[in-house]
Structures are given as C-alpha cells and as structure tokens.
Amino acid sequence: MRVSAKADYAVRAAAELAAADDDPVKGEKLAEAQDIPLQFLEHILLELKHAGIVRARRGAKGGYWLAREADEVTIADIVRAVEGPIAHVQSAPPESIEYRGNAEHLQEVWIAVRASLRTVLEHVTLADLVSGQLPSEVKALAAEPDAWVAR
Amino acid sequence: MRVSAKADYAVRAAAELAAADDDPVKGEKLAEAQDIPLQFLEHILLELKHAGIVRARRGAKGGYWLAREADEVTIADIVRAVEGPIAHVQSAPPESIEYRGNAEHLQEVWIAVRASLRTVLEHVTLADLVSGQLPSEVKALAAEPDAWVAR
C-alpha cells in the first residue's frame, strides 16, 4: 500500500514534460528540475517510452516529450507503466480471487479499494497536475483537514 | 500499490476470529479454515497481538480471540499492524514531502490517494466483513460493474 520512489519520480518527470509543451527536454534538465538521480531517471523514462507515454530523440537538440496531450495522460497511466497493475492482492487481480468461509466478502472490499484508488488516479491528468486545477472530487478529498494527519 | 499476502492473510484470520465471538480459536483451525501456512500465520498473529488487536492463551483450551469487539476493529487497523502506514510515498508520509516546480500539486494528489484508501479501509469493520453488510459508500464502489474489470 505504498507509492514507490520510481512512481513518484515518474510522475514528477512527466509533470515537467507536460509543462514544457512538446519541445524536447533533456534528461539532465528533468533530473535537475526534480532532483532525481540522472541514470535512474533514464531507466524510468525508457519505461515510460515503452509504455507509449513519452517519446524521445537523441543527439543535439534531442530530449523527451509527451506522446499524447497533457490532458490525455493520467497519473494512473504513469503508475501502471512503472509499477504494474494497481491494487493487486498477492500479485493477482482482486476479481480473480475466491475467498472462503468468513472472509467471503473480502473480495468486495479489495474491489472497493481498487475502485477508490482509481477515482483519484484515473481522473487526475498531467494538465490538471501542472495547473493545480485538480478534479473536484480529488480537491474535496484533499481539502479535509483530517486527510493531512498521520495515523 | 499492492496488498501483500501478509495483509490478506491477517484480515482473513481476523474475520474467522470475529465470527468465533470470543471463544479462543486455535492457530491450526484458523490456518485450515483460510488455507494459510500455519507457521507463517503464527508470526502474523503475533504481530496482531503486539498491536493489541488480538489476544491469546497457550495450552489446552488455548487459542486466539479478538481483544476488542468485532465492530470496533477496522481493516485499516489490521493492515497497519502488519504492513505499516498506508500510502506512504518513498517511505515517508505524504504530508511531510515538499515538491518543487511543476510537481508542486503532487502532494495534494498523494494526500487524496491516502484519503480515498481510508474511506474504505477505516470504515469497514470485521463485523461488517463477516456479516457482508458493508458500509454504503463501500458497497456503492463495489457495485459499479466497471470496478470489476481489470485495466
């Protein structure tokens, strides 16, 4: 139930690309802007490229840019590209698991967990993120003072 | 962003205890009922005991039972006991992270992610789980046909 460094880095780098608006940005510049180890970042960008989220060109004037418009890329797309499926249980999708005895309804709970993650991750786009104009449901969740206290 | 085997096992074992209603249940019986490796389960039950969720007695007539009423124990309690804090980013709580440049609003997103997880995990009790009477918000999330399809 945690967010890896890789996913966090990936989203941050993608946010920088979204802000750069289609001109290629060098890996080194992304690394500096977001304080990410360059060589690690390059591996991440490669994964994003393989997932079809980012494009790249080498050489002078080279760099990375988004393959789609910033409002067509969600945080969920990026997290899935680097971390794999969201909210798997024991490495299997929750809809495929069968529970017995008194745990029968646990499947519904894990499904609800996944659904609730999706309502956030699939609705926030990179455009939302850089502009700060998050979808209203997401803003509402983050506006609760209680959401900011540790437990 | 995944649910570990340990957390899944812990919740299932706790559900069995909730259904047993205060008489001690042997580890072996829990392991059989939920098909969990016994020795692994014993370690998990020990963690639940240290977290104050479960109590135990040794010897003949021994076993495990819930330390609190089943409607006073949430899934979040159990997940935290075995997996640690929910939705940490790079092993730190989201409210403590500072983001720069175009990723500034990412903090709000991770806070919203945690809040959305909490709305499910902190509202489902073991009593709800065993009876199948999940809270209405959770039932609503799981009722969406879309929630059951992989992506």
Added chain:
DNA sequence: GTGCTCCTGACCAACAAGGTCAGGAAAGTC
C-alpha cells in the same frame, strides 16, 4: 508431569527497490 498450544528467534531463497557503471547507437553540427 505431560501434553497442548502459543511464542520467539534464526534462518533461507527469491525477488524488488533504488540505484551505479560502461558502452553503444542515433541525431545533429562543423
């Protein structure tokens, strides 16, 4: 005291996380 059952630490193999290193392959510039 003799089972029964929990309690605990040690151990283990496999894998993931979070990187670093070294070199190759395109693209542009002169």
Added chain:
DNA sequence: GACTTTCCTGACCTTGTTGGTCAGGAGCAC
C-alpha cells in the same frame, strides 16, 4: 566524415522485503 551530444540498454550492486520454514522454549490445563 569526424565529433559531440543525448538517448538506449544491459550488467551489476547493495540493501531490504516477501513469504515462508525450522527448532526450541514457555505457559496453561489436567
């Protein structure tokens, strides 16, 4: 065509986590 720049890729590395197993000790009931 040489050279520089920048991405591309695989190999490697250390540390920690996951998902267990093994062996023995300690408390409880009879």
